[in-house]
Amino acid sequence: MSFNQPPPLVDYNLYDADAPLREALEREGAAWAQDMVHDLGRLAGTQEAIDWGFQANAHPPELRTHDRFGNRIDEVEFHPAWHRLMEVAIGHGLHALPWREPRPGAHAARAAAFYIWSQVEGGHGCPVSMTYAAVPALRRQPELAAHWEPIVTTLDYDPGLREAATKRGALFGMAMTERQGGSDVRTNTTRAVPVGTGGEHLLTGQKWFCSAPMCDAFLVLAQAPGGLTCFLLPRVLPDGTRNRFHIERLKDKLGNRSNASAEIELDSAWAVMVGEEGRGVRTIIEMVNHTRLDCVIGSASLMRQAVAQATHHTAHRSAFGKLLSEQPLMVNVLADLAVESEATTVLMMRLAGAFDKASDTEEAHFRRLALAVAKYWTCKRAIAVVAEALECHGGNGYVEESILPRLYREAPLNSIWEGSGNVNALDVLRAMTREPESVAAFVVEVERGQGLDVRLDRALADLKRELANPSDAETRARRVVERMAVALQGSLLVRYGDPAVADAFCASRLGGDWGHSMGTLPPAVKFTAIVERHRPATN
Numbered sequence: 001m002s003f004n005q006p007p008p009l010v011d012y013n014l015y016d017a018d019a020p021l022r023e024a025l026e027r028e029g030a031a032w033a034q035d036m037v038h039d040l041g042r043l044a045g046t047q048e049a050i051d052w053g054f055q056a057n058a059h060p061p062e063l064r065t066h067d068r069f070g071n072r073i074d075e076v077e078f079h080p081a082w083h084r085l086m087e088v089a090i091g092h093g094l095h096a097l098p099w100r101e102p103r104p105g106a107h108a109a110r111a112a113a114f115y116i117w118s119q120v121e122g123g124h125g126c127p128v129s130m131t132y133a134a135v136p137a138l139r140r141q142p143e144l145a146a147h148w149e150p151i152v153t154t155l156d157y158d159p160g161l162r163e164a165a166t167k168r169g170a171l172f173g174m175a176m177t178e179r180q181g182g183s184d185v186r187t188n189t190t191r192a193v194p195v196g197t198g199g200e201h202l203l204t205g206q207k208w209f210c211s212a213p214m215c216d217a218f219l220v221l222a223q224a225p226g227g228l229t230c231f232l233l234p235r236v237l238p239d240g241t242r243n244r245f246h247i248e249r250l251k252d253k254l255g256n257r258s259n260a261s262a263e264i265e266l267d268s269a270w271a272v273m274v275g276e277e278g279r280g281v282r283t284i285i286e287m288v289n290h291t292r293l294d295c296v297i298g299s300a301s302l303m304r305q306a307v308a309q310a311t312h313h314t315a316h317r318s319a320f321g322k323l324l325s326e327q328p329l330m331v332n333v334l335a336d337l338a339v340e341s342e343a344t345t346v347l348m349m350r351l352a353g354a355f356d357k358a359s360d361t362e363e364a365h366f367r368r369l370a371l372a373v374a375k376y377w378t379c380k381r382a383i384a385v386v387a388e389a390l391e392c393h394g395g396n397g398y399v400e401e402s403i404l405p406r407l408y409r410e411a412p413l414n415s416i417w418e419g420s421g422n423v424n425a426l427d428v429l430r431a432m433t434r435e436p437e438s439v440a441a442f443v444v445e446v447e448r449g450q451g452l453d454v455r456l457d458r459a460l461a462d463l464k465r466e467l468a469n470p471s472d473a474e475t476r477a478r479r480v481v482e483r484m485a486v487a488l489q490g491s492l493l494v495r496y497g498d499p500a501v502a503d504a505f506c507a508s509r510l511g512g513d514w515g516h517s518m519g520t521l522p523p524a525v526k527f528t529a530i531v532e533r534h535r536p537a538t539n
């Protein structure tokens, strides 16, 4: 055993080690899923699963455009570890739990499970998330949903390009972004020409960022005669032949390297319309809403894994005669990170709970605004948290084997896809203008914490003033969204969080008794209690 080198963080249960998650699972009505999440937490802490995560990233997917005889195949080959990760994710229903078991708390249960399992590896969450998210959009076209839903909601991971009806399970992706624009999808140039009856079209054009191209089918936006429309495009046609979906190349990405993201060419590819012609954005937004929830969950998961690693490392490493976790300045950094992580976990579970209560009008209004606010803020915070947690490890954190470099490269992604930061902030403004009820529902939720902490009360009063001010709305959008996010997190924490965490959050994020980097909490904070709550107990 090397002197003063911490033991690896392994053989622990990620669920048992996560008090904020356990509390939230119960609060959001998903206690029935405890055994499943617990099982996943145990598996996620094993050396075997951790190795899968490293292997899937050390051996990224490879494109095979042609077979040995020169025929186009447009396939991507993955390392076996990728398939193991996918098997576990699909086997635990992370792609379909609420559609398989539409009971109260199902989205919350799935959120908790997705958050736990993503800590092992983030990249494979992409097709898992897109498959989960495709179902509500598919339901806009009931006969398509009747055909596809039974196949995409099984617990079988059945990779390979074959006709979907012959498979034990199928996955979905989405292709919206084009070379000339991803945020402004209305500029899409892919053409859809109607053929036959029943909404069949042939699609021609290019998509610039199409992830997980080995999925069985894609929801694609294209210009039909009646305007931008959503289509279902299978990779294999009903007669068993390949659709004309050609993979030009795979992106060489900053992170998310286990996952393939492709540039694709659609050459009169067969597709069938989903939802109304000319209402493509409205149809696919059902999918985007669910993948946005997963961006929040993904960010929470990155933060949690980073905090788990940092609190573990510093509890076993000494400098200047003391454990790092006993050095007052390090404790301040760790507590600050833990506060951010807990605030995010609590918010993520509250949001997932709102998805469960979608039939309640108030909850639906709350979700409309809170989702965009949370997507903006938690994705931004993940970047700062992971970077600072990496530094807690010193040089060891800069080395691949520590997992921190992988978390660091993954962190900016959630803020880019499904609406980059600015676009998300502008979406908050859009919701406020078009659905003013969502503002009222948001404020009511924050007010539920009123009277419990004076700093929250003041932040709420400030927020109301900000919301009432219509001037320079676009210029102020990020400022307003930030304030909304921390007010909501503060309200959730004073009601449901650990009291020491809630106090530290209100003092720093709401009361302004804070600096510009992590580790600047005021001295009255209960540092040790906070850090110990977040440190995974290992044997």
Ligand SMILES: Cc1cc2nc3c(=O)[nH]c(=O)nc-3n(C[C@H](O)[C@H](O)[C@H](O)COP(=O)(O)OP(=O)(O)OC[C@H]3O[C@@H](n4cnc5c(N)ncnc54)[C@H](O)[C@@H]3O)c2cc1C
Binding pocket: 173, 174, 175, 176, 177, 180, 181, 182, 183, 184, 209, 210, 211, 212, 253, 256, 261, 413, 416, 417, 418, 419, 420, 421, 422, 423, 424, 426
């Ligand atoms: C790893 C990865 C995987 C992806 N997978 C998929 C996929 O599977 N399917 C898919 O369709 N897409 C995918 N994308 C694409 C992603 O959704 C787009 O990159 C994203 O929507 C932004 O579009 P863009 O890249 O064209 O940037 P642009 O639209 O050019 O935006 C550039 C910047 O300008 C900002 N901006 C845009 N409009 C405004 C405005 N009005 N005011 C102020 N600022 C503005 C944006 O916030 C952004 O920061 C993926 C991206 C990544 C990184």
